[in-house]
Amino acid sequence: MTKLLEWISVTSAVLAVWCSLVGGYVKHKFIDENMNFILVSPIIFVILFGLYAVTVVLYRTFTFNNCEEAAIQLKAEILEAKKDLHDKGLRW
Amino acid sequence: MATTALDSEITQSDKYSILLPTYNERENLPIIIWLIIKYLDNSCYDYEVIIIDDGSPDGTLEVAKQLQKLYGSNKILLRPREKKLGLGTAYIHGMQHATGNFIIIMDSDLSHHPQFIPKFIELQKKHDYDLVSGTRYKDGGGVYGWDFKRKLISRGANFITQLLLRPNASDLTGSFRLYKKDILQKLIDSCVSKGYVFQMEMIIRARQLDYTIGEVPITFVDRVYGESKLGGSEILQFAKALLYLFATT
Numbered sequence: 001m002t003k004l005l006e007w008i009s010v011t012s013a014v015l016a017v018w019c020s021l022v023g024g025y026v027k028h029k030f031i032d033e034n035m036n037f038i039l040v041s042p043i044i045f046v047i048l049f050g051l052y053a054v055t056v057v058l059y060r061t062f063t064f065n066n067c068e069e070a071a072i073q074l075k076a077e078i079l080e081a082k083k084d085l086h087d088k089g090l091r092w
Numbered sequence: 093m094a095t096t097a098l099d100s101e102i103t104q105s106d107k108y109s110i111l112l113p114t115y116n117e118r119e120n121l122p123i124i125i126w127l128i129i130k131y132l133d134n135s136c137y138d139y140e141v142i143i144i145d146d147g148s149p150d151g152t153l154e155v156a157k158q159l160q161k162l163y164g165s166n167k168i169l170l171r172p173r174e175k176k177l178g179l180g181t182a183y184i185h186g187m188q189h190a191t192g193n194f195i196i197i198m199d200s201d202l203s204h205h206p207q208f209i210p211k212f213i214e215l216q217k218k219h220d221y222d223l224v225s226g227t228r229y230k231d232g233g234g235v236y237g238w239d240f241k242r243k244l245i246s247r248g249a250n251f252i253t254q255l256l257l258r259p260n261a262s263d264l265t266g267s268f269r270l271y272k273k274d275i276l277q278k279l280i281d282s283c284v285s286k287g288y289v290f291q292m293e294m295i296i297r298a299r300q301l302d303y304t305i306g307e308v309p310i311t312f313v314d315r316v317y318g319e320s321k322l323g324g325s326e327i328l329q330f331a332k333a334l335l336y337l338f339a340t341t
């Protein structure tokens with residue numbers, strides 16, 4: 001199954017449950033009392049997920065490891081390489 | 093006892109072919125070769141470096157020839173092509189001439205440090221992985237020389253990709269990897285995209301074909317010398333490839 005089909009099947013399963021609740025196919029006192037929340041719950045879910053995504057991406061951006069030491073090491077090795085290759089007669 | 097002897101025999105004959113595609117890397121090529129020699133001669137692995145130059149106008153090939161003279165033509169192989177035919181086909185071209193049973197792919201612009209190659213090899217041996225990928229996004233890995241915008245785009249793209257494709261790897265667009273040769277051949281055969289998204293497709297196909305993937309954190313130091321060859325269409329290409337793979341794998 002492709003990822004697209006996986007997404008479509010999960011989303012439609014969730015929406016089917018939501019529709020049956022909103023359409024009144026399932027009767028329960030609890031559902032009637034919380035109907036307003038059930039109606040807007042998909043929107044709330046999308047907003048919450050968006051916030052989660054933004055937080056995670058920003059957090060990872062700010063904590064993205066800056067390899068200062070690797071850069072310093074590389075610079076030193078470049079100098080060493082140039083000198084050694086020059087001594088061996090390489091010109092470029 | 094017999095198996096142990098056989099195992100060590102197989103280990104003995106392991107050979108690593110390092111593919112180095114170059115386009116206008118005159119400044120970088122001698123240094124990357126020097127570093128490869130430095131880190132691989134310290135370990136006892138059998139290896140060769142295959143330089144695939146696409147007719148660079150800056151004379152990269154001429155420097156490559158000097159390096160071949162210096163280090164020997166059994167270690168440095170030159171497989172140049174007439175003109176710039178792109179990165180994807182450069183790997184295919186190089187692989188056709190590889191004599192190793194493992195292939196290592198890396199950039200020649202010094203952003204991929206050869207010090208990680210022995211780590212790739214050790215990890216592969218330990219778990220017999222089909223491929224080992226360098227990762228900038230996990231423990232100890234990282235980047236140098238990226239501004240906030242580039243980090244943000246990179247992290248954002250990575251987040252979306254992980255969400256939609258759930259690959260078994262954290263760095264999809266990186267191109268510092270070790271493959272079993274026959275596995276790489278099969279992956280290349282199953283890939284349709286060209287250009288830089290090719291790297292991403294390769295690792296997604298690997299997941300699809302149930303190949304095992306190991307990861308080594310790498311530090312990625314942005315190129316010091318020379319111009320970036322990949323233009324602003326990167327993001328668009330990436331988005332297209334992402335949607336394509338989302339719908340088909």
Ligand SMILES: Nc1nc2c(ncn2[C@@H]2O[C@H](COP(=O)(O)OP(=O)(O)OP(=O)(O)O)[C@@H](O)[C@H]2O)c(=O)[nH]1
Pocket residue numbers: 113114115116117144145146176177178179182198199200201203288315319320321322
């Ligand atoms: N043979 C060959 N090599 C290429 C070609 N295009 C790029 N390369 C090489 O492929 C490697 C990766 O290219 P880069 O330009 O560094 O791409 P990048 O790493 O995504 O971009 P920057 O590092 O930001 O410039 C380098 O070693 C280039 O020299 C090509 O058409 N043919």
Ligand SMILES: [Mg+2]
Pocket residue numbers: 199201203315
């Ligand atoms: Mg590069």
